[in-house]
Amino acid sequence: MVAVIEIPDRARLLSRQGKISIAARTARLCWTEARPVVQIAFLLRFATGTAFATQDELDLPRILAGAAAWLCASVFAYLFNGVMDVEEDRRNHSDRPIARGALPLRRAVAVTLTAALVALLLSALCGGLIGWVLVFLALGWAYSAPPLAAKRASLPCAVVVFGLGWTSYAGGAAAAGGGLAVPAVVFATAMAAWMALVGAVVKDFSDAEGDAEAGRRTLAATRGVHVARRLAVAGALTVGVGAPVAAWTWAPSVLPGTLPLVLGAGWVTVRCLRGRHTERRDRHTRRDAYRAFMITQYAANLVMLVTLVGSR
Numbered sequence: 001m002v003a004v005i006e007i008p009d010r011a012r013l014l015s016r017q018g019k020i021s022i023a024a025r026t027a028r029l030c031w032t033e034a035r036p037v038v039q040i041a042f043l044l045r046f047a048t049g050t051a052f053a054t055q056d057e058l059d060l061p062r063i064l065a066g067a068a069a070w071l072c073a074s075v076f077a078y079l080f081n082g083v084m085d086v087e088e089d090r091r092n093h094s095d096r097p098i099a100r101g102a103l104p105l106r107r108a109v110a111v112t113l114t115a116a117l118v119a120l121l122l123s124a125l126c127g128g129l130i131g132w133v134l135v136f137l138a139l140g141w142a143y144s145a146p147p148l149a150a151k152r153a154s155l156p157c158a159v160v161v162f163g164l165g166w167t168s169y170a171g172g173a174a175a176a177g178g179g180l181a182v183p184a185v186v187f188a189t190a191m192a193a194w195m196a197l198v199g200a201v202v203k204d205f206s207d208a209e210g211d212a213e214a215g216r217r218t219l220a221a222t223r224g225v226h227v228a229r230r231l232a233v234a235g236a237l238t239v240g241v242g243a244p245v246a247a248w249t250w251a252p253s254v255l256p257g258t259l260p261l262v263l264g265a266g267w268v269t270v271r272c273l274r275g276r277h278t279e280r281r282d283r284h285t286r287r288d289a290y291r292a293f294m295i296t297q298y299a300a301n302l303v304m305l306v307t308l309v310g311s312r
Contacts (some may be wrong), residue, residue: 026103026107026111027111029097029102029103030075030079030097030103030107030108030111031075032096032097033078033079033082033096033097033098033103033108034074034075034078034079034082035078037294038074038078039071039074039075039078041294041297041298041301042070042071042074042168043067043070043071043074044298044301044302044305045165045168045169045172045188045191045301046066046067046070046168046169046171046172046175047067047172047301047305048169048172048187048301048304048305048308049168049169049170049171049172049173049175049176049180049184049188050063050066050067050172050173050175050176051172051176051304051305051308051309052169052172052173052178052180052181052183052184052187052308053172053173053174053176053177053178053179053180053181053184054176054178054312055178058176059176059177062125062126062127062175062176062177063175063176065122065123065125065126065175066122066123066126066129066171066172066174066175066176067175068118068122069118069119069120069121069122069123069126069129069133069175070119070133070136070168070171070172070175072115072116072118072119072122073115073116073119073123073133073136073137073140074136074140074168075115076112076115076116076119076137076140077136077137077139077140077143077144077164078140079108079111079112079115080112080140080141080144080145081140081143081144081151082096082097082098082099082108083098083105083108083109083112083144084144084145084149084151085099085144085151086098086099086105087214088207088210088211088214088216089210091209091210091211091213091214092206092207092209092210092211093210094207116137119133119137120133120134120137126174126175127174127177128174128177129171129174129175131174132167132170132171132174133171135163135167136164136167136168136171139160139163139164139167140164142160143157143160143161143164148160151216152215152216152217152218153216153217153218154200154201154204154217154218154219154231157200157218158196158197158200158201159196161192161195161196161199161200162192162193162195162196163192164195165188165191165192165194165195165196166188166189166192169184169187169188169191169192170188182250182251183250183251183253183254184254185251186246186247186250186251186254187247187251187254187257187258187304189246190239190242190243190246190247190258190261191297191300191301193238193239193242193243194239194243194261194264194293194296194297194300195297196235197234197235197236197238197239198232198235198236198239198268198293199290199293199294199297201219201220201228201231201232201235202228202232202268202272202289202290202292202293203290204218204219204220204221204225204228205220205225205228205229205286205287205289205290206286206287206290207220208220208221208224208225208228219231225286229272229273229289230272232268232272232289233268233269233272233273236264236265236268236269236272236293237265237269239261239265240261240262240264240265240266241262241265243258243261243262244258244259244261244262246258253307253311254304254307256303256304256307257300257301257303257304257307258300259303260296260299260300260303261296261300263296263299264292264293264295264296264297264299264300265296267292267296268289268292268293268296271288271289271292272289274288
């Protein structure tokens with residue numbers, strides 16, 4: 001007997017290929033909208049928190065599930081921000097996929113909700129992690145959505161950003177089955193302060209005009225970029241001096257991880273002071289201080305992570 005094999009007709013095959021292509025394109029654009037550099041930074045924070053809490057035995061499946069959950073949660077936060085920031089992004093001539101019309105809003109919303117659901121499901125497999133994921137998702141919502149919409153004013157923005165950073169370290173520790181001891185608390189607080197006092201300020205330099213038109217009340221939008229630069233310098237110097245002092249006093253073991261913050265504080269300060277003479281340059285140039293902030297936090301987390309792994 002000869003087996004009969006059904007071969008899909010050309011139309012059905014093309015339709016299936018088209019759906020796969022659309023799904024792949026949507027995933028790629030959503031990843032771009034969620035800002036890959038930021039997503040990797042959140043994974044670094046999570047991994048550092050895990051390294052602080054890991055003892056002799058490494059529960060790799062649990063940690064990988066936790067990392068995937070945290071990645072989904074951070075994708076939710078930033079993709080949701082892109083959904084809620086369409087007006088501001090278009091006023092600022094952003095090239096993000098939603099703002100330029102490459103990523104339909106409906107698809108972005110669907111992926112946003114899916115990411116949150118997957119984060120909750122995966123974190124449920126990791127015991128105490130689900131509580132931190134819930135807090136992170138709530139902070140991500142509060143950052144972008146009414147009634148708080150923390151993104152619209154500098155103080156609530158700094159508070160929520162601090163929370164997003166600090167919980168990432170706590171989540172990493174929870175995935176490893178532990179909590180944050182004093183050294184981890186010192187480092188997590190220093191890095192969350194770097195995000196809140198520096199990153200949350202310098203990110204607005206390039207978008208001040210569009211943000212003001214959209215009704216935001218950030219310092220850069222209401223008082224001008226020159227005033228926001230002064231605040232960023234004050235924040236950078238506060239963390240650059242305070243972090244190593246706190247480490248030396250309470251947790252000398254994390255001192256190596258705080259040293260990049262000293263150099264980063266100087267770098268951000270120089271960028272901000274130089275920026276006073278380039279206020280009207282292009283958007284890319286006005287993000288120099290943000291790039292200095294971002295590279296500094298990468299360096300600090302990587303140094304701390306290598307130090308912790310090397311000490312095992």
